[in-house]
Amino acid sequence: SQQGEEDPQALSIQEGENATMNCSYKTSINNLQWYRQNSGRGLVHLILIRSNEREKHSGRLRVTLDTSKKSSSLLITASRAADTASYFCATDAQGTYKYIFGTGTRLKVLA
């Protein structure tokens, strides 16, 4: 399957620091999305980046996409304790509406 792999699997930082998570995938995509999931809850959509885009910003979030390396990164700047969650990337399968999720990064921001 086209499941993305994320690294690190877990990340622990101090409040105010930046957090960077990486996602790699296997085949060509049209879109890549990042989601956040608080423990035991549903997913919150963060950013969608298309294959012809290289970078997108939303508030404290910055997403980059390198299609030549089949990788994406999510940067959270000036992290807060409330950013503590699991973060997943999801890539579409062959231009369909189906998305396959990566393994996720568990981020813990210490106050």
Place this chain on the structure above:
Amino acid sequence: GAVVSQHPSWVICKSGTSVKIECRSLDFQATTMFWYRQFPKQSLMLMATSNEGSKATYEQGVEKDKFLINHASLTLSTLTVTSAHPEDSSFYICSVSLGETYEQYFGPGTRLTVT
């Protein structure tokens, strides 16, 4: 984005019984919905694509007779776990596709525990 609800938010059932989970798109007419399953501390695994007015498309390894999906209207898809067993205990999440933009919005999930 779209607002998606699920009901129930959690359910406990006995082994051998069937459980129905509802997924509603509250502000968007969704021709396509998706059902995912997530085991503790793992990623989401796509189970099936639910298409309004037609049969669902199941991912490899997902038993269609065990996980019955009905998408009878543009705002409602249901997942019925038939003859549930303890190994079916999981977090089930649905999502709605916004079509052209390809963005997906997720429901809050349903935690199923089979005893």
